[in-house]
Amino acid sequence: MKKKSLLLLSVVILTVISCNETEKSKTVTINEKTVGEPLPSWNDGETKKAIIAYVKKATDSTSADFIPVNDRIATFDNDGTLWAEQPLYFQFFFMIDRIKALTSQHPEWKTQEPFKSVLEGDMKKALGSGEKGIGAMMAATLSGMTAHEFDNLVKDWANTAKHPQTQKKFTEMIYQPMLELMDYLRDNEFKTFIVSGGDIDFMRPWTEKVYNIPPQQVIGSSLKVKYEVRADTPMIIRMPEMNFIDDKAGKPVGIYQHIGKRPVFAAGNSDGDYEMLQWTTTGTGPRLGIIIHHTDSTREWAYDRNSHIGQLAKGIDDAPKYGWILVDMKNDWKKVFPE
Amino acid sequence: MKKKSLLLLSVVILTVISCNETEKSKTVTINEKTVGEPLPSWNDGETKKAIIAYVKKATDSTSADFIPVNDRIATFDNDGTLWAEQPLYFQFFFMIDRIKALTSQHPEWKTQEPFKSVLEGDMKKALGSGEKGIGAMMAATLSGMTAHEFDNLVKDWANTAKHPQTQKKFTEMIYQPMLELMDYLRDNEFKTFIVSGGDIDFMRPWTEKVYNIPPQQVIGSSLKVKYEVRADTPMIIRMPEMNFIDDKAGKPVGIYQHIGKRPVFAAGNSDGDYEMLQWTTTGTGPRLGIIIHHTDSTREWAYDRNSHIGQLAKGIDDAPKYGWILVDMKNDWKKVFPE
Numbered sequence: 001m002k003k004k005s006l007l008l009l010s011v012v013i014l015t016v017i018s019c020n021e022t023e024k025s026k027t028v029t030i031n032e033k034t035v036g037e038p039l040p041s042w043n044d045g046e047t048k049k050a051i052i053a054y055v056k057k058a059t060d061s062t063s064a065d066f067i068p069v070n071d072r073i074a075t076f077d078n079d080g081t082l083w084a085e086q087p088l089y090f091q092f093f094f095m096i097d098r099i100k101a102l103t104s105q106h107p108e109w110k111t112q113e114p115f116k117s118v119l120e121g122d123m124k125k126a127l128g129s130g131e132k133g134i135g136a137m138m139a140a141t142l143s144g145m146t147a148h149e150f151d152n153l154v155k156d157w158a159n160t161a162k163h164p165q166t167q168k169k170f171t172e173m174i175y176q177p178m179l180e181l182m183d184y185l186r187d188n189e190f191k192t193f194i195v196s197g198g199d200i201d202f203m204r205p206w207t208e209k210v211y212n213i214p215p216q217q218v219i220g221s222s223l224k225v226k227y228e229v230r231a232d233t234p235m236i237i238r239m240p241e242m243n244f245i246d247d248k249a250g251k252p253v254g255i256y257q258h259i260g261k262r263p264v265f266a267a268g269n270s271d272g273d274y275e276m277l278q279w280t281t282t283g284t285g286p287r288l289g290i291i292i293h294h295t296d297s298t299r300e301w302a303y304d305r306n307s308h309i310g311q312l313a314k315g316i317d318d319a320p321k322y323g324w325i326l327v328d329m330k331n332d333w334k335k336v337f338p339e
Numbered sequence: 340m341k342k343k344s345l346l347l348l349s350v351v352i353l354t355v356i357s358c359n360e361t362e363k364s365k366t367v368t369i370n371e372k373t374v375g376e377p378l379p380s381w382n383d384g385e386t387k388k389a390i391i392a393y394v395k396k397a398t399d400s401t402s403a404d405f406i407p408v409n410d411r412i413a414t415f416d417n418d419g420t421l422w423a424e425q426p427l428y429f430q431f432f433f434m435i436d437r438i439k440a441l442t443s444q445h446p447e448w449k450t451q452e453p454f455k456s457v458l459e460g461d462m463k464k465a466l467g468s469g470e471k472g473i474g475a476m477m478a479a480t481l482s483g484m485t486a487h488e489f490d491n492l493v494k495d496w497a498n499t500a501k502h503p504q505t506q507k508k509f510t511e512m513i514y515q516p517m518l519e520l521m522d523y524l525r526d527n528e529f530k531t532f533i534v535s536g537g538d539i540d541f542m543r544p545w546t547e548k549v550y551n552i553p554p555q556q557v558i559g560s561s562l563k564v565k566y567e568v569r570a571d572t573p574m575i576i577r578m579p580e581m582n583f584i585d586d587k588a589g590k591p592v593g594i595y596q597h598i599g600k601r602p603v604f605a606a607g608n609s610d611g612d613y614e615m616l617q618w619t620t621t622g623t624g625p626r627l628g629i630i631i632h633h634t635d636s637t638r639e640w641a642y643d644r645n646s647h648i649g650q651l652a653k654g655i656d657d658a659p660k661y662g663w664i665l666v667d668m669k670n671d672w673k674k675v676f677p678e
Contacts, residue, residue: 070547070553147595191555193555200596200599201599204599208409214409215598215599215600216530216532216555216556216597216598216599216600217555218599222596225592225595225596226588226592227588227589227590227591227592227614227618228588229617233621234591234614234617234618234621236591236592236595243596249565249566249567250566251566252566252573252575253564253565253566253575256486256564256575257539257561257564257582258555258597259554259555260539260540260543260554260555260557261554261555275566275573278568278573279566279573282572282573
């Protein structure tokens with residue numbers, strides 16, 4: 001929460017989280033959904049068994065492990081936990097598309113890094129520009145407009161942009177088993193929140209539709225904004241300055257600021273989620289922390305300790321100590337993406 | 340959102356907002372509550388009529404003014420809007436009580452302002468110490484402990500402390516008509532949020548019980564916090580540094596950061612709520628802004644333009660321009676406090 005320049009914002013873009021809920025649909029579907037078998041896209045096995053056992057004891061009012069409804073807070077990382085994150089965090093693809101769209105207004109970008117490399121398609125070189133270069137990309141694409149304008153840009157992008165390798169929409173590269181897990185938790189009156197290192201306002205325009213998580217249950221990194229009245233019209237202006245970095249030790253802080261309660265369930269996939277998992281699972285009462293381990297190079301990607309994105313090392317090393325469950329994507333999931 | 344020292348925190352303490360909701364109870368009570376007459380503690384008249392007319396058209400799916408459930412966001416200031424705020428913001432009474440309780444650990448306070456004046460019961464002089472003095476009081480009473488410790492301190496205080504004039508618990512000096520208004524809105528599937536200049540963590544420990552508003556629907560000013568692991572125990576530490584001032588133009592910013600949607604209904608009582616009311620009521624579609632006007636010197640207090648707390652001048656002047664309804668506490672409310 002220290003004041004950080006946009007340079008540091010770029011640190012964020014190298015990690016992320018997410019979570020969700022719509023009360024209406026939860027209420028309406030409780031009976032229907034709990035009648036069917038939960039988690040249909042999860043293979044039967046220890047992982048699925050452990051998740052169901054946790055939910056059963058947490059919601060059994062005769063159990064010593066019963067959790068009152070108001071305390072059933074579940075937090076989910078986004079990148080790599082609810083949707084894919086390779087070969088780049090999807091927010092980067094948005095930024096690249098924005099830079100291309102804005103080129104005509106910025107002739108100087110043809111010779112100015114990191115924009116020059118982005119326009120030439122050399123992302124490795126563009127990202128090699130480090131924090132300063134990434135900060136410049138973020139300032140150019142995430143700020144300098146009203147909140148309303150940014151919201152529309154993100155919505156349009158989410159509705160149309162496609163992943164360069166799969167040709168799916170990015171919002172279709174979400175994990176079907178995780179959608180089912182969030183549904184299952186909501187059916188059991190957990191509140192699901194996203195807690196992501198990504199820009200909070202890059203997620204909010206589409207999380208309600210895609211994950212059934214309303215904007216007020218999305219926590220993320222953020223830019224500073226200000227309220228202004230211009231020509232009698234009030235507006236929120238997005239500033240090129242970092243407000244909060246919701247990553248690593250920032251995740252428990254973001255949770256405290258937004259939710260004001262300690263979660264009882266958390267899901268992540270990288271060491272950026274380590275502190276959120278630690279904060280969640282060391283509280284009193286029944287807790288569950290799960291880590292999505294990307295082990296499936298055929299249906300998705302396989303990476304952990306040495307990945308430049310979504311690095312997972314400490315999480316694997318300390319999973320036994322904290323009782324975190326490593327979800328083996330290849331063996332625990334019947335399918336990865338919807339359809 | 341600029342970096343502010345604790346000195347500036349003291350500015351906050353000179354204004355405040357609040358709002359609420361528990362999905363569970365909302366769902367359960369929809370049918371019961373909408374069957375009865377809404378707003379029983381409101382006198383029949385133009386104000387009550389206007390509120391009911393607004394809710395009816397906003398929830399009528401055949402109306403051009405229909406608002407989808409997900410967009411029914413209602414924000415409430417706290418001090419002076421949901422509970423009383425005279426002769427001092429109630430958070431000040433908490434701070435005074437904490438200073439008294441901590442005196443034995445701080446012998447230097449006997450000669451050091453503003454603590455000396457607080458201990459001698461001369462609040463006028465203590466507050467006369469200005470931002471620096473108030474900042475010192477806030478640092479001494481709101482920070483330097485874990486989130487868990489602070490939560491317990493506030494809960495204990497809310498359960499026991501009494502207002503010096505009424506001898507009621509502070510949490511009993513809430514406005515019965517506003518409880519009914521929030522219930523009525525929730526019954527009609529509005530989400531109710533508190534948006535207060537007061538410290539967010541001073542409210543969260545009791546808003547669920549008192550207002551039926553869970554912590555995640557409370558927005559307020561905040562201190563910086565950090566996550567730390569001490570002797571293998573993770574904790575959130577409250578720092579003596581301002582994070583965010585949720586007052587005036589900060590209120591729309593706080594709403595954007597926490598909710599991510601523009602409210603359609605807002606209630607305030609002072610010029611600290613002006614921008615929240617303006618932001619809320621200038622959006623498209625049906626909007627309602629109400630201002631609680633403290634006109635009842637018998638049952639509560641009467642004050643507006645010249646009050647040192649809850650000053651209301653711009654709000655009265657611009658109410659006609661924006662269509663804000665001034666709630667006349669003396670004539671619009673059958674009762675003020677519960678019981």
